[in-house]
Structures are given as C-alpha cells and as structure tokens.
Amino acid sequence: MAIHLIGKKCVSCEGDIPPFTPAQIAEYRASLKTNWEVVDGKKLHQEFKFKDFTDAMIFVNKVADLAENEGHHPDLHIFYNRVIVELTTHAIKGLSENDFIVAAKIEVL
Numbered sequence: 001m002a003i004h005l006i007g008k009k010c011v012s013c014e015g016d017i018p019p020f021t022p023a024q025i026a027e028y029r030a031s032l033k034t035n036w037e038v039v040d041g042k043k044l045h046q047e048f049k050f051k052d053f054t055d056a057m058i059f060v061n062k063v064a065d066l067a068e069n070e071g072h073h074p075d076l077h078i079f080y081n082r083v084i085v086e087l088t089t090h091a092i093k094g095l096s097e098n099d100f101i102v103a104a105k106i107e108v109l
Helices: 022-029 053-070 097-107
Strands: 037-039 043-049 075-079 082-087
Touching: 022 097, 043 097, 053 075, 053 082, 053 097, 082 097
Parallel strands: none
Antiparallel strands: 037 043, 043 082, 075 082
16 A cells, blocks of 8 residues: 655654664555665665756755755755665664655655
C-alpha cells in the first residue's frame, strides 16, 4: 500500500524516535516515484542531471526553499550540471519519515 507523502509535513526530530527499520524503509521507498538509493540503511541518495549549471542551480534553490519550509535539510553536492541530494535524520543517525517526505516533494520540483 502506497504511503501518501506529498500532503505530509515534516515534524521536528530531536533524537526521541528510533530510526526506521529495514521493513519501514522498504515500505516508504516503495511510495517514492524515482529510484532513490538507500545507503547503509541510513541515507537516501539520488543524483539529478541538468542541461547546464544554471538549471542545476535553479533546482538547488528550489530544494533549499522546500527544505526551509519543511525544517528538514538535505546535503546537496553540486557538480556543474549534476546535483546529488542526500537525506538523513542526523539526530537519530538514520532514516525517518521526514526524509521520505522531503524526497517525495523533491521529486515533483
């Protein structure tokens, strides 16, 4: 059953919840539309490719605005026309629902 992430809002996490289990990760990952890689069960990773640097930076700025609105911030790596996005919940040293909410919202940018 697909989890509807787009309509959800990130909630503050201060380390008071456990990181997702492998089963939870699989369930939430199945709700994403693109192929986010799960790294070591602790991080979502995806590379996005663009026509040029300008288009890559437009995307990065949209991700930054989204992250600020959600209060959950990805790591962004910029390489001319490629952007790597990595999501993790640092406070719990793993993945939480917040990571999947932001990933789903990035997919529609």
